[in-house]
Amino acid sequence: MLFMQNDVTSLPENIRGVHIHFVGIKGTGMAALVEILYHNGAIITGSDVSERFYTDEILEKLKIKALPFAKENITDKVQYVIYSSAYKTDKNPDLIEATSRNIPCLLYTQALGSYSGRAYSCGICGVHGKTSTTGLTGTILKELDLPAQVLAGSIINSFGGKCTYTSPLISSMQQDKKNIFVAETCEYQRHFMSFCPQKIILTSVESDHQDYYPTYEDIRNAFVEYIEKLPECGDLIYCADDKGACETVEIARKKRPDINYIPYGENADGNYKLVFGKVENEKNNFTLGKADYALKVPGRHEVLDACAAVALCCELLKTFGKNPQEYTKKIAQGLLNFSGGKRRSEITGHFTTKNGNDVIVIDDYGHHPTAVKTTLAGYKVFYSKRKIIVDFMSHTYSRTQALLKEFASSFDSADEVILHKIYSSARENPADFTITGKTLFEETKKCFKNASDVHYFEEILDAKDFVLAELEKKDKKYPDGYLFVTMGAGDNWKIGKAILETNKEAL
Numbered sequence: 001m002l003f004m005q006n007d008v009t010s011l012p013e014n015i016r017g018v019h020i021h022f023v024g025i026k027g028t029g030m031a032a033l034v035e036i037l038y039h040n041g042a043i044i045t046g047s048d049v050s051e052r053f054y055t056d057e058i059l060e061k062l063k064i065k066a067l068p069f070a071k072e073n074i075t076d077k078v079q080y081v082i083y084s085s086a087y088k089t090d091k092n093p094d095l096i097e098a099t100s101r102n103i104p105c106l107l108y109t110q111a112l113g114s115y116s117g118r119a120y121s122c123g124i125c126g127v128h129g130k131t132s133t134t135g136l137t138g139t140i141l142k143e144l145d146l147p148a149q150v151l152a153g154s155i156i157n158s159f160g161g162k163c164t165y166t167s168p169l170i171s172s173m174q175q176d177k178k179n180i181f182v183a184e185t186c187e188y189q190r191h192f193m194s195f196c197p198q199k200i201i202l203t204s205v206e207s208d209h210q211d212y213y214p215t216y217e218d219i220r221n222a223f224v225e226y227i228e229k230l231p232e233c234g235d236l237i238y239c240a241d242d243k244g245a246c247e248t249v250e251i252a253r254k255k256r257p258d259i260n261y262i263p264y265g266e267n268a269d270g271n272y273k274l275v276f277g278k279v280e281n282e283k284n285n286f287t288l289g290k291a292d293y294a295l296k297v298p299g300r301h302e303v304l305d306a307c308a309a310v311a312l313c314c315e316l317l318k319t320f321g322k323n324p325q326e327y328t329k330k331i332a333q334g335l336l337n338f339s340g341g342k343r344r345s346e347i348t349g350h351f352t353t354k355n356g357n358d359v360i361v362i363d364d365y366g367h368h369p370t371a372v373k374t375t376l377a378g379y380k381v382f383y384s385k386r387k388i389i390v391d392f393m394s395h396t397y398s399r400t401q402a403l404l405k406e407f408a409s410s411f412d413s414a415d416e417v418i419l420h421k422i423y424s425s426a427r428e429n430p431a432d433f434t435i436t437g438k439t440l441f442e443e444t445k446k447c448f449k450n451a452s453d454v455h456y457f458e459e460i461l462d463a464k465d466f467v468l469a470e471l472e473k474k475d476k477k478y479p480d481g482y483l484f485v486t487m488g489a490g491d492n493w494k495i496g497k498a499i500l501e502t503n504k505e506a507l
Helices: 028-039 055-061 093-100 108-116 130-141 188-194 216-227 243-255 300-319 324-337 369-382 397-402 404-408 437-447 460-472 493-506
Strands: 019-023 043-047 080-083 105-107 120-125 148-156 162-166 180-184 199-202 235-239 260-264 274-280 283-288 291-295 346-352 358-364 386-392 416-419 454-456 481-487
Touching: 019 028, 019 093, 028 043, 028 055, 028 108, 028 148, 028 162, 055 148, 055 162, 080 093, 080 108, 093 105, 105 108, 108 180, 108 188, 120 130, 120 216, 120 300, 130 148, 130 162, 130 180, 130 300, 130 324, 188 216, 199 216, 199 243, 199 300, 216 243, 235 243, 235 300, 243 260, 260 300, 274 300, 283 300, 291 300, 291 324, 300 324, 300 369, 346 493, 358 493, 369 386, 369 404, 369 481, 386 460, 397 404, 404 437, 416 437, 416 460, 437 454, 460 481, 460 493, 481 493
Parallel strands: 019 043, 019 080, 080 105, 120 180, 120 199, 148 180, 199 235, 235 260, 358 481, 386 416, 386 481, 416 454
Antiparallel strands: 148 162, 274 283, 283 291, 346 358
């Protein structure tokens, strides 16, 4: 079946029975969209690299196998192609073939935006906290009688090991504004501008993605443009504790005074003013407005994400004619049900060493200095009687170079730090930069409380024997044992996996 053009930016209203081929199907957002379109009746095929990713598990549950890239993947049956921005239409064999056949090709963000236009859609954005906030929102919505569908940027434990949640109350997503669609929306390359929001959560704004946004003002202005997409009387729910978010709101308010600006956090007034409580029994207790809540994941930043999620759910209840005060217990239960997501403070293992030391292994995606600092600070409070060893791998040369000082001073809450070479991005050439992993190592030693507790191993697994030896040491200062954290957007999670496998073999 041939088409006259391949530059469309929308999917058909009814996708049941429509054959859609995904190029880069293993990408987290791509796999999540696959889940949604598959359950809406589309026929799905896809291609990607052979390396196994955690998203392979999602695809296997749907009985979808990622094919190697090849022009043969594009048959007469393929009606639409959705592709990741990592692949180019003039270089990828699948996309070259689809283009030659005039098959409509949509970027992932265009397809997501098209889908969002047929529901009452809510976009969750910000430099930090998008995935956790989306997962928390979906976990609360599971407890509420609202017809909601949620797409997160990672596997969420409370979604049953998936990236998406669909309420049993949901009806067909064919131009039905009675359905709620909540999605994580990304600022990189202004991808979120394809989304059609009725409400937006803004968690934070600061300098990031320096390859696309050279200055803070550049990225801030992109968020302002996204906010301007809200309809008249649309809701912007923003973190009153984040300087960048507040600055962005002030600019947006001058351009769009017709929007409802709803703050949350310690510095907020109104229904979503936050008061932090005690951390007890591995729970973060807090009060939001007049209601008391608890969260089973560590970190003040996670509590702020929970506030954003509660605010959105309450505003949705109001929009759909319900009284949020009648749902306080259900919202509280949803928060307690949240246990994080893939690579978001994910406990990957727990074991006892030969010497009797108790060890918890955590993997986290934190790849910006602010995320590293706040996440480790949360662990320090939550696991106050454990020695924290963090293995960090910096992601992208441009980010490391632009934020070198910030990265170097972000490990205060750790007791030992292990660093590696920089994990590069396909969108940059390492030869264009003078900075290396050792540069970060030298800067970190200058900032850390004890320079001898900062270590460097060029390759990830070269640190394995060192870590195993450290975990065997007895330290009376830490009666509960150790917390070993792999952190970053690179692949240093492999050392955590190797440590766990070694101790499993020892048993």
